[in-house]
Amino acid sequence: MKFNRKINPFAKPNQNFITKKRLKEDEINFDKLRSYRLDRVKKELKKNNLEACILFDPVNVRYALDTVNMSIHNMHNLNRYCFIPVDGPTILYEYFNCEKLSEHLNLIDEIRPSIAWDYFGNGSQVEVKLEKWVNEVNDLSNSYFKSKKIAIDVLNGPAVLGLNKIGIEVVDAKLVLEQARVIKSPEELKCMKAAIEVAEIGVNKMRDELSAGMTEDELWSILHKTNIEHGGEWIECRILSSGQRTNPWMQESSNKIIQRGEIVSFDTDMVGPYGYCADISRTFVEGNKFNEEQKRLYRMSLEQINHNSRLIKNGMSFREFTEKSWKLPEEYYGNRYSVMVHGIGMCDEWPAIRYPNDGGERDGIFEKNMTITVESYIGKTGGKEGVKLEQQYLVGQNSLELMSHHPLEDI
Secondary structure, three states: OEEOOOOOOOOOOHHHHHHHHHHHHOOOOOOHHHHHHHHHHHHHHHHHHEEEEEOOOOOHHHHHHHHOHHHHHHHHOOOOOEEOOOOOOEEEEEEEOOHHHHHOOOOOOOOEEOOOOOHHHHHHHHHHHHHHHHHHHHHHHHHHOOOOOOEEEOOOOOHHHHHOOOOEEEEHHHHHHHHHHHHHOOOHHHHHHOOOOOOOHHHHHHHHHHHOOOEEEHHHHHHHHHHHHHOOOOOOOEEEEEEHHHHHOOOOOOHHHHHHHHEEEEEEOOOOOHOOOEEOOEEEOOOOOOOOHHHHHHHHHHHHHHHHHHHHHOOEEEEHHHHHHHOOHHHOOOOOOOOOOEEEOOEEEEHHHHHHHOOOOOOOOOOOEEEEEEEEEEOOOOOOOOOEEEEEEEEEEOOEEOOOOOEEEEE
């Protein structure tokens, strides 16, 4: 393998798309979008006999209240959170001096300074700040969840113990939020389609600019740049590999130089405009001339995608799908992908439907207006290269509606 660290210049922004994106934004009713999502959260709380939740995960905060601030930073720091009761005011606890960022959001009834107890920000004062946070939650309980049971999505051990000591039980809010996010509204679908459009602009650029001599990192950076310049937010992973690095799968992009005739496979995992995810996978060959082995791998991957996507329909159980899913040949099974199907929304979402022997979700059903991706990775155990494909779909009344329209390779 050859490696390099040179930087490849980027193409100019697509001004026509920028105009198009702004027009699409005018088509989205953000009041409907926000009200629908907050209502879904409250309904799931009621369904689970809960009176309130506290959300720290920035994706959950975004879903519930559409407020955004330093999302990546707050994925590993408990510095920003919100309180959502079934009956009562929604309260955003905002990062230091950032209250103005969300003043325009009418579903937020009150904005308070957050109380953080991390060691980085507080050092020897951690216990003092944690006690202050626990007392704040206790005050909320006295007014809005008198059952003394609260759903929280992300929390560290000392905070759980602190709440338990004052008689407040903590339950996992993940079930509540994942189930709330399952069924997409028309406004959510508009947001998701906008994100997919941006991803496919980036994928087109990647295909056009792919050439021997550039590095995997250079090729991958094209998608990042496209996402940011069109209002996107971040990319969850950096899974792109070429040649022998495509087998086994899940290798992140590197400074390896792409060689003539090599396979290049990638998974976008792109959180685009409005915070929605475009999750598609494509496999190219440098020079666009597949050799016979590359064609064989690609055809198998396409067969798996087509077979599994044709099975799925509204009302089908996950168990039935798993039993009828495409059978991966034994020599490829050791390198199988982690899931055959998963939900998609603001990020990868419930359900995760795995291969028959791998456990995973079996008890649910596919429902109309769920959005999902159908995945395939084909690479022989000990083989040279592998092919990754993934399509994004909307579950319709009788079949799946394809949402990702970047063409697959004609081989």
